[in-house]
Amino acid sequence: MRVGPRTAAAAACLVLGLGLIGGAVTGSWLTGDGGDGTAGSGFTAAATLWHSVPVDQLFPPTLQGTGAGPGGADRTWTRIAVAPDTNCADAFDPLLHKVLAPVGCQRLLRATYTDATQTYVTTVGLLFTKADSAAMSALAARFRDEHLDRRGDLMPRPYAAKGTAAAGFGAKQRATWTLSVLTDAPVVAYSVSGWADGRTVDAPLPAADALRSGATSAPAQAGLGNEAQGLADRVERRLRQTVSSATEKPS
Numbered sequence: 489m490r491v492g493p494r495t496a497a498a499a500a501c502l503v504l505g506l507g508l509i510g511g512a513v514t515g516s517w518l519t520g521d522g523g524d525g526t527a528g529s530g531f532t533a534a535a536t537l538w539h540s541v542p543v544d545q546l547f548p549p550t551l552q553g554t555g556a557g558p559g560g561a562d563r564t565w566t567r568i569a570v571a572p573d574t575n576c577a578d579a580f581d582p583l584l585h586k587v588l589a590p591v592g593c594q595r596l597l598r599a600t601y602t603d604a605t606q607t608y609v610t611t612v613g614l615l616f617t618k619a620d621s622a623a624m625s626a627l628a629a630r631f632r633d634e635h636l637d638r639r640g641d642l643m644p645r646p647y648a649a650k651g652t653a654a655a656g657f658g659a660k661q662r663a664t665w666t667l668s669v670l671t672d673a674p675v676v677a678y679s680v681s682g683w684a685d686g687r688t689v690d691a692p693l694p695a696a697d698a699l700r701s702g703a704t705s706a707p708a709q710a711g712l713g714n715e716a717q718g719l720a721d722r723v724e725r726r727l728r729q730t731v732s733s734a735t736e737k738p739s
Contacts, residue, residue, distance in 0.1 A: 631669050
């Protein structure tokens with residue numbers, strides 16, 4: 489898939505925003521902070537990854553989803569838009585912004601992907617918070633206990649980029665989503681999926697519900713839950729791998 493000049497420019501902006509220069513070596517990791525435990529140093533290291541790691545490390549140009557599609561089908565996702573790193577102003581619906589306020593917003597990184605057929609679009613986001621481990625654990629407990637990750641009024645917003653398959657991916661096009669409050673890093677990870685043709689969705693579903701056996705809604709039948717969950721899982725996994733590499737000590 490060809491990526492338009494505006495998308496390329498957006499990607500370049502993020503790379504510059506991450507404090508990188510042309511020719512920077514891929515995989516420039518943070519070192520540990522010298523703390524007492526691996527978990528503590530990993531949490532600390534993760535807090536600054538947003539400006540220390542190349543964009544391609546967190547949001548690769550292509551992601552493979554072996555067995556991630558409906559019925560265990562393989563998926564391939566191509567990145568079509570990268571948002572310049574930003575604060576969280578206007579990035580979330582007001583109620584979600586209020587719920588996330590206790591952990592603060594250090595930086596928000598987002599990228600939008602499409603599937604191999606350009607039928608679906610999915611925005612994946614990593615919100616780097618200002619919170620410590622206790623605050624992240626408290627927010628995670630609230631999301632778990634109050635089932636906030638399943639509330640339709642707490643869906644993340646997509647990132648639409650002009651000149652791409654996601655140009656019409658707005659608030660009314662959101663079909664499925666997933667959101668995770670991490671406790672081993674000051675990060676809230678999320679994804680939100682919809683159709684690339686800009687159709688509106690009257691009853692969005694959390695990805696977990698869209699993936700249920702026997703789910704009959706249009707988003708579920710289309711496999712949009714697989715899109716949201718599959719991409720979120722892989723980006724979150726890459727984040728943890730990056731943190732792990734950042735805190736490894738030379739043997």
